[in-house]
Amino acid sequence: MTALPVSEAGLDDAPMTLADGLFRDRVVLVSGGGSGIGKATAWMMARLGAKVAICGRTAERLLGVETAFRDRGWPLLAQTCDIRDEQAVESLFDAVEARFGLPNILVNNAGGQFALAADKITPKGWRAVIETNLTGTWLMMQTAAQRWIAASRGGVVVNVTAANERGMPGIAHSSAARAGVVNASRTAAVEWAPYGIRINCLAPGLVDSGGLSVYPPEARAGFHRANPQRSVGHPWDMAQIIGFLASDSARYVTGATLTADGGGALWGDLWTIERPVFFSDTQQEAADHVS
Numbered sequence: 537m538t539a540l541p542v543s544e545a546g547l548d549d550a551p552m553t554l555a556d557g558l559f560r561d562r563v564v565l566v567s568g569g570g571s572g573i574g575k576a577t578a579w580m581m582a583r584l585g586a587k588v589a590i591c592g593r594t595a596e597r598l599l600g601v602e603t604a605f606r607d608r609g610w611p612l613l614a615q616t617c618d619i620r621d622e623q624a625v626e627s628l629f630d631a632v633e634a635r636f637g638l639p640n641i642l643v644n645n646a647g648g649q650f651a652l653a654a655d656k657i658t659p660k661g662w663r664a665v666i667e668t669n670l671t672g673t674w675l676m677m678q679t680a681a682q683r684w685i686a687a688s689r690g691g692v693v694v695n696v697t698a699a700n701e702r703g704m705p706g707i708a709h710s711s712a713a714r715a716g717v718v719n720a721s722r723t724a725a726v727e728w729a730p731y732g733i734r735i736n737c738l739a740p741g742l743v744d745s746g747g748l749s750v751y752p753p754e755a756r757a758g759f760h761r762a763n764p765q766r767s768v769g770h771p772w773d774m775a776q777i778i779g780f781l782a783s784d785s786a787r788y789v790t791g792a793t794l795t796a797d798g799g800g801a802l803w804g805d806l807w808t809i810e811r812p813v814f815f816s817d818t819q820q821e822a823a824d825h826v827s
């Protein structure tokens with residue numbers, strides 16, 4: 537596959553299949569917009585004319601995007617917010633409304649986890665990951681929907697989950713949380729359809745964002761081989777799919793999950809922690825282990 541750029545200058549020039557001005561004057565809130573997939577999405581939305589708001593826990597990350605947007609003359613609101621904190625989520629939406637008006641599109645991208653064997657995850661660690669990826673994502677989408685319903689306005693949510701239909705060794709907590717998001721999205725897509733609200737999920741496979749640096753080197757070494765395309769995706773690939781799902785081209789799509797994983801759901805073997813000898817690639821090694 538063709539390499540895509542990772543630098544900010546690269547995001548300015550990255551090839552775009554979506555139409556010029558597609559999101560002109562739309563208000564788009566991107567959680568986790570200070571890095572990786574969220575940052576690429578914020579960039580793409582701004583290139584297509586949107587007024588963008590981003591949030592995350594780390595001020596420095598947000599500041600980096602703020603500076604770049606200011607240099608380009610693009611409107612941006614950046615506010616620190618832990619999506620697990622309902623008060624912080626309310627103030628974030630208040631701030632976006634005060635600056636740009638009610639968002640038209642919510643890209644619920646913030647999330648993450650730590651990789652650890654399932655038998656080693658502590659109750660506190662389990663809760664931290666569930667609260668981030670399930671509760672935090674829920675608080676954001678429910679807050680958006682409540683405001684859209686109160687204003688008699690429709691809106692669009694794109695939830696970023698993970699391609700984990702077969703489960704995902706090393707991240708049982710996150711895998712459970714993402715399955716919860718997919719099902720909550722299907723449920724809410726029905727309940728909120730009468731209000732003109734669409735909700736879909738993007739389930740990425742491995743994407744070459746800075747986020748992958750938290751995985752052990754022995755696991756990272758196998759990432760690019762874990763799907764039939766034998767490669768990892770780029771944040772820009774994810775941004776463009778998010779753009780499609782958020783656009784009117786997808787107006788008949790709701791409650792769906794679009795998997796973008798280089799075919800990893802069909803073929804491939806991925807470990808986010810060190811692969812146990814039992815699952816060794818070498819048949820003899822594995823057989824020796826079983827006997």
Ligand SMILES: CCCCCCCCCCC/C=C/C(=O)SCCNC(=O)CCNC(=O)[C@H](O)C(C)(C)COP(=O)(O)OP(=O)(O)OC[C@H]1O[C@@H](n2cnc3c(N)ncnc32)[C@H](O)[C@@H]1OP(=O)(O)O
Pocket residue numbers: 647648649650651652658660661662664665668698699700704707740741742745747748750762763797800801803804805806808
């Ligand atoms: C076959 C092919 C199919 C392809 C399918 C592909 C599917 C891909 C899925 C895998 C790739 C995923 C990639 C990404 O998601 S990239 C994004 C990565 N970025 C992040 O993960 C960053 C965000 N993560 C976090 O912020 C944290 O992990 C956390 C979610 C836990 C939230 O942090 P918080 O600040 O609330 O939590 P603490 O740091 O205070 O920790 C709380 C307790 O959690 C436990 N913990 C935390 N870190 C670890 C660790 N590294 N190891 C073990 N335990 C950990 C611990 O109990 C903490 O409490 P204590 O500090 O008191 O011990």
Ligand SMILES: NC(=O)C1=CN([C@@H]2O[C@H](COP(=O)(O)OP(=O)(O)OC[C@H]3O[C@@H](n4cnc5c(N)ncnc54)[C@H](OP(=O)(O)O)[C@@H]3O)[C@@H](O)[C@H]2O)C=CC1
Pocket residue numbers: 567568569570571572573574591592593594595597617618619620645646647648649668672696697698699739740741742743744745746747748
């Ligand atoms: N890269 C990959 O291979 C895959 C990624 N994903 C998912 O895609 C999404 C984007 O990840 P990616 O760009 O790769 O990695 P990043 O680590 O770069 O992005 C995660 C973003 O979420 C923010 N975030 C995390 N926790 C919180 C929180 N509690 N409140 C607010 N913001 C938070 C982080 O900012 P901060 O730390 O400053 O809060 C960061 O900007 C995540 O949900 C990730 O799990 C799914 C499958 C594969």
